[in-house]
Amino acid sequence: MPSAHLTARASGLVRCPTCALVSGTRDGLLCPRCSSSVQRRKPDSLQRTWALTLSAGILYIPANIYPIMTVIKMGYGEPKTIIAGVMALIEANMWPLALIVFIASVIVPLGKIIILLYLLISVQIGLKTHLKERMILYRLMETFGHWSMVDIFLVTMLATLVKTGSWASIEPGMGVTFFGTVVILTLLAAQAFDPRLVWDSAHGHL
Amino acid sequence: MLSCRRCGAVLLQNRPDSIPRTAALTLGAFILFAVVNGFPLLILKIGGRETSLTLIEGALELGNHGMWEVVIVVLLTSLVFPALHFLVLLYVLLPLTLGRVLPGAIMGFKMADMVAPWGMIGVYLLGVLVAVVKLADLATVVPGVAAYALGGVLVLGTAAGRALNHEMVWNRIGKSVSCHLLT
Structure with a gap:
């Protein structure tokens, strides 16, 4: 209360x-x-957070549909999406690493979009419960938000290392641009949100 | 330690020897970060051939594929922002250990806070680790000197962040305020 x-x-x-x-x-x-x-209070916090969150949500779809890289082995190309990257680690029995990458590249961006939507809607309808819990969610989001960038860094490293050999090459795909944009937009959205609005709206002066 | 009665966030915390400690740790991190930039992060061996990768090469690579917007983001988050963060902190803190304030210290300290959340060295290091594992079945991959140095930057940089007492620095470099309501 x-x-x-x-x-x-x-x-x-x-x-x-x-x-x-x-x-x-x-x-x-x-x-x-x-x-x-x-x-x-942060100026126009709700409008800006809504705009950034919705944009991130929309771009999350192409970010997962388009491949983030194509592995070309002996002339045969194999496009890989973000999920496929996690699956490959699971198939290679790299469980701990697969779990970390799964959290960083799937749970974190999706979780951030869901938490942002929950915070926005709860503030707008003036929800009076779970104030501290919502603050914990906000801080979690701020702490772990940037870890999704790992996929972008990974693609740049793989593409640089594996390019000249005749045995294989790795080319970056369109998914990188979309996914990178999603990460940046969610980071900006978390910055734009003013957590004090949670209390303002619970007390009825939003 | 002082925390918010409503949401529990820490507002103020006493940190012993904050300024000299933060300055020393930041200096260490900055020197190691210079090492990171001068040496290969990863070395890939296949047959008799060796390919290596430095931080800057990795950041620029996607430009060869026309993805300049990605190049800018990677360059800023892995190189420019971390370097800028360490530099401006040193500019503010090193003179402060001698009790001096250089011109522009206020702007510098503001900038350090602004770029801090956008520096992603830890995330980059995780990327290096994943790259080693992913390439393991294609070729022999070994982490280079820069990968270990990057680990050092992460440790020292995090320790510097923990040692920093913002309130104390602002009191020294900011304009003097007659009535402190909460300090």
Whole structure:
């Protein structure tokens, strides 16, 4: 249940987003210590988070349909999607690594999109429960969000190493661009979301 | 330690010798990161031939396939942002150990915080590990000097992040504020 603490906002105080100084600066003015623009809440947080999350959700489809790389062995090309990369590790009995890659490239991006949607919808309908739990989800998302980039790095490394040999070559596929965009968009969406809105909406002043 | 009564987030934490410790760890990380950039990350041996890969080569490779937007993202997250992060931290913290503040320190410290979440050295290292395993059945792959150095950068960089006391640095480099409401 929402608890009734005295909040900085109710006392006319603002926390600087950059240096964390709490001061009586008015909205939109500069922080007295570090001169950053100080705002009570991230501007247009909901609209921006919605736009970035939906874009990421839409691009997640081509990111998984298109191959992220094609392995060409003796003239025969084999396109590989992100899921196929995880499956190959499972088939090679590399269970621990397969699990890490599965978490980083499937669970993390999909989980982020679902968590963002849940946070957005719960704030917009003014949900009054699970406030702390939603904050834990937000922090989880911030902590693990960038690990999905591992696929992009992997493709660049494989394509550089395996290119000149006559035995095989690895070419990057379109999926890389889509997947990379999804990762960047979810990172930006998590940054755009203001977690304090969870409490604002539970207290009815959104 | 001071934490938010509502959501439990840590607001303020005392960290002993924060400034000299962070400066030393960051300097170490920066030197190792220079090593990372000068040596191969991975060496692939097949038949009598050897192919190696450095961080910068890996970042630029996808340009050969016309995927420049990916090149920019990889270059920024694996090289530019981590290097910039260490550099601006050193610019702010090294003079502070002598009690001095160089011009532009405020902007530098803001920039360090801004680029920090976009530096992805740890993720890159996981990529190196996966690459070794993936290529194992095609050829002999060994991690190069840069791969070990990258591990060192990750350890020192994380330790530096843990040692840093933002509030203390802001108090030293920021404009003096007469009434502190929460510090």
